[in-house]
Amino acid sequence: MGWMNVILAVICELIWVTGLKYANAAWEWVFVAVALGLGTYFLIAAVNTLPVGTAYAVFVGMGSLGTILVEFFVFGIVPALTQIFFIVLLLTGVIGLKLLKE
Template structure:
């Protein structure tokens, strides 16, 4: 479940980063703030079961990669193969962190068994 929180936080991060750049009306700014709150809440929930360094690394790496793709697809950002190479390195790193990280075990729940 913790990894779903990290995924949710990274997805919502795309919305609030775009909102920070393009919001103009009060309603758009409110939506951006709500997205920030949801994203950080999901990070906090993930940190209850995963090491915070891992959560932060995966959150920022996957969010940054997603934002670059959104910029390419929706906002006509300059595309280069060098950017794609480095984004691929980030994605490989995020996958590597996920594969090598174990969720924290609730020792109180384990002792109750």
């Protein structure tokens, strides 16, 4: 259940981070704030059962990757080749952490 909470925290992070750039109306900002609160809740729930360093590293890595993928697939912003290289490097580190620490 700990890793499911990390995934839910990442989904909430993708919502509020994207909302920081694109929210205009008051209800959109409320949605951003709710996503931020839920993301924090899920991350706290995750670190109750997982090592804090590993859970946070996976959370940050998946959030970074997810944010770039949202920009690419939803908003059509094409990442540079160097960004793709470092995304792959980041993802490799996240996978390595997940495999080493349970």
